[in-house]
Amino acid sequence: EEVSRLLALKAKLGGDAAPTNQKFTLKTPKGTRDYAPQQMTLRQGVLDKIIQVFKRHGGEAIDTPVFELKEVLTGKYGEDSKLIYDLKDQGGEILSMRYDLTVPLARYLAMNKISSIKRYHIAKVYRRDNPAMTRGRYREFYQCDFDIAGTYDPMLADAECVKIVAEVLDTLDIGDYVIKLNHRQLLDGMFEACGVPAKDFRAICSAVDKLDKSPWEEVRKEMVDEKGLDGAVADKIGEYVRLSGGKELVEQLLADAKLKAVPNAVKGLEGMQLLLNYCGLFNLESRVSFDLSLARGLDYYTGVIYEGVLKAEPGAVGSPVKASPVLENGKPVAADQGSGTVGSVAGGGRYDNLVGMFDPRGKAVPCVGVSIGVERIFAVLEAKFAASNVKLRTNDVEVFVASAHKGLHEQRLRVLNQLWDAGIKAEHSYKLNPKLLAQLQHCEEHQIPLAIVLGDAELAQGVVKLREVSTRQESTVPLAELANEIRSRLKA
């Protein structure tokens, strides 16, 4: 009997769901999302704050197409190239969706022979990765990039990028963070000092990059079992990559017998010394950490690398989100509970050779830049707002124009026209004869501060009622003075 009831229920549900027009499941593509008005308000607030920081440092905006010739992207992303979205060959050029904003910048600089620029670019990029959307990891996601291109003296632009990361994370107020710093030359020098064959530097670097999500034992296994590294060499690397600290660590490593003998290592350490000095002048000592386990995934870095990481603050912002794996170069990053950090929200570094790859004569334009991982930040803020029960306003309407009784729609349109022409944000119900209560409820639900209530008696005297929605106080205002009165009320 139970079974037959369930079968009947199933048949009923199936019958109800039978489509009439729509023959497929309505959804957005895998790994993508719509932004509803509430989410757009949050998103715009975050982007505005980031743009403010970028402009404070003299950034100029550029924009590039969402797709590029496939050849532009080829050979720039190593293993991650498999994540690139290709367009169908419909005759004409072979195109791919941009994977980041850095390669398009390099293409732009080379194509236009620009040798210096301080540019920001806020736009969506595309990666066919395994999405984890509740954690802010998508296939279509925003990047907010700031890059300084040009031939300048060492570490001045690099240090400013670190300062920018700190300013962005400070202004967004999403919790305590640390900016990890390292240097690709030092990593290469350290590999050399440990006895890694030069041809294996990038592969071993990729393995080190996994240290923020895997314990050393697993990374060592990858180095030895998969990448054929000598166990003793791996153990030497293991000693270095556990180190992190400040200036004193640089001093210690400059005195290290093995590293001292390798020019690349010394150059990297001297670079770190200068960078830490400049970070000190920017009051960032407590924010930065020289961390030898930081490797970053992408091949194109040639100097300083850095990563802004939120520290774990259980319960402070919304732990289900904060404790989750997060976006890191499009790859999942497990929470590193041991070090008390939970998620990378910014990253970047120096890439001096990328622009040269696009120049017919190989002319290089040195670059350093930072990318803010805003999807992760949106996810943290969305969780925060969901927990707080605060309702963000999604429109900016200042005045609702209401009718007290029937037959006033033309009067409403006249008043609306007067307000719009005066630059006041105003709306009405689009109904000929809406109920007054429904109109006033709309104002309260949407947090509209003021309402005008039209009535024949008042209109006959050339006045209207102006109502303060939150207090429900009404006063009488002459129609001719309405715009001015509203403006002064809104200021108060």
Next chain:
Amino acid sequence: EEVSRLLALKAKLGGDAAPTNQKFTLKTPKGTRDYAPQQMTLRQGVLDKIIQVFKRHGGEAIDTPVFELKEVLTGKYGEDSKLIYDLKDQGGEILSMRYDLTVPLARYLAMNKISSIKRYHIAKVYRRDNPAMTRGRYREFYQCDFDIAGTYDPMLADAECVKIVAEVLDTLDIGDYVIKLNHRQLLDGMFEACGVPAKDFRAICSAVDKLDKSPWEEVRKEMVDEKGLDGAVADKIGEYVRLSGGKELVEQLLADAKLKAVPNAVKGLEGMQLLLNYCGLFNLESRVSFDLSLARGLDYYTGVIYEGVLKAEPGAVGSPVKASPVLENGKPVAADQGSGTVGSVAGGGRYDNLVGMFDPRGKAVPCVGVSIGVERIFAVLEAKFAASNVKLRTNDVEVFVASAHKGLHEQRLRVLNQLWDAGIKAEHSYKLNPKLLAQLQHCEEHQIPLAIVLGDAELAQGVVKLREVSTRQESTVPLAELANEIRSRLKA
């Protein structure tokens, strides 16, 4: 001899151009462009003004992915479907780039069961069309859409969309314009009255749509020769589509014996009457024109249709641009010299059935909306600026921090840090020892209003020189008061 010299020259040029790294021509995909900082400044200015209008009418922002399931776009665009960009099948879902923002809105409303919203959406859309980039016609281009969805009383929302077009074109100040109005029901009724078979309404409507770029004789030829319409029927249509005017034309047509007999025609005319009445209340009489030749390309319109068209003002804005064919539903539109109009910069209409196409039960959500053709507007403004020789500022830097002599880079970083932390937009040269003249020239070139000049003598006394770049006047300011002094200078 001449030939050999040319051959030598060719060999030389060929030799010079031989690529070392880059094996292909560096370019953006066909029909797309980069936006340089100057163009971004212009673009952001236009978009900000449009957003201001949209918000004045209570618009909320949404965003949707740049691609959709291919099935979402299928069957929505008629002949234009061939212009849709498809993504390569890389396993998983079959995706296409969005062709407009209207179909994604309809998908969003149906998917989330939203029955009323006033939303704006500013984003790029994609059409594999023949680009004409100097005229503002691209394969990747911005649309700025405002739509009102919901079951409301007739023409209230429709008239507000017309008002929005007028406000946008007024605020952008790009020249005189007219907003043409028509009604799909009237067009269908008129076709019926003339004797067009019902199955041919859309095809004949498409032919009428070409009247803004082709003379009547050609359109008639298409109707008769290609679409098999009776010549006498075409001639009757020809009489109607030449008509344009205001309320008096509606009266005249309501009295027309042929139209009076067709319920669709009468309904359409009554709708126009109401719309023109509301447009009058919005002070738009001089801006709108009831125009029976307006048909609009897309199939999904069901009621009012409208189009904002710039009038020809030879020499007023930049005639080479203004006299060119322009974007119209992704199709080239030749200048209609006869009527004195040159280009459609806004368009829209009512589409009451599109959302229902996505709903499993066919539940309809009536919609009316407007799309602003901003690329065309950017093109007009770019030509205007190119002609004016005005140089737009592309960054907002308020203060440049300069060194008067060598050895001051650390002091510069300290001062910069102080300014940034005070929220002041500041930059320096990223060189250890830049020349003072080069630094001051940078300020003048980039229209930076203020410069701080650091020198040992002043620093010893705890002061710096603050220079007004345009007047070159310098005064001495204590370091501790620097941020406040700069703020008050910038306000003045």
